[in-house]
Amino acid sequence: MPKNKGKGGKNKRRGKNENEGLKRELVFKEDGQEYAQVTKILGNCRLEAVCFDGVKRLCHIRGKMRKKVWINHSDIVLIGLRDYQDAKADVILKYSADEARNLKSYGEFPESVKINETVDFVGGDLDDDIEFDDVDSDDSGPGDDLANDIDEI
Numbered sequence: 001m002p003k004n005k006g007k008g009g010k011n012k013r014r015g016k017n018e019n020e021g022l023k024r025e026l027v028f029k030e031d032g033q034e035y036a037q038v039t040k041i042l043g044n045c046r047l048e049a050v051c052f053d054g055v056k057r058l059c060h061i062r063g064k065m066r067k068k069v070w071i072n073h074s075d076i077v078l079i080g081l082r083d084y085q086d087a088k089a090d091v092i093l094k095y096s097a098d099e100a101r102n103l104k105s106y107g108e109f110p111e112s113v114k115i116n117e118t119v120d121f122v123g124g125d126l127d128d129d130i131e132f133d134d135v136d137s138d139d140s141g142p143g144d145d146l147a148n149d150i151d152e153i
């Protein structure tokens with residue numbers, strides 16, 4: 001049996017990563033597009049993102065980006081809005097951290113956006129405070145009370 005040592009099939013895809021370090025031109029949003037931050041990865045090339053216009057949308061990753069560009073939680077993406085469905089959108093582009101910082105410095109993003117940090121858009125209803133009862137601790141352990149009881153007998 002011959003050994004497959006060439007770059008065919010899966011190996012062709014695995015070996016390519018040529019444009020990883022290249023700097024590309026910064027892409028700004030146009031009409032029908034919006035910036036968004038990913039809040040949840042749903043699977044099946046879908047994700048949930050909060051757009052910077054304040055709407056939470058279900059987004060679909062386009063086929064050109066599938067298995068080539070990996071989108072993670074709290075990434076900044078450019079999405080294309082749909083005319084016929086306001087609650088759904090398509091992911092057009094993923095911004096790197098440097099590109100997102102540049103866009104923020106240009107004033108494209110609101111100041112409240114956190115880049116490279118996890119996002120929590122849950123309201124302030126949750127009480128995360130844990131309260132413990134104060135228990136006075138003496139030097140006497142649980143066995144000392146038993147020893148005192150035996151002495152009294």
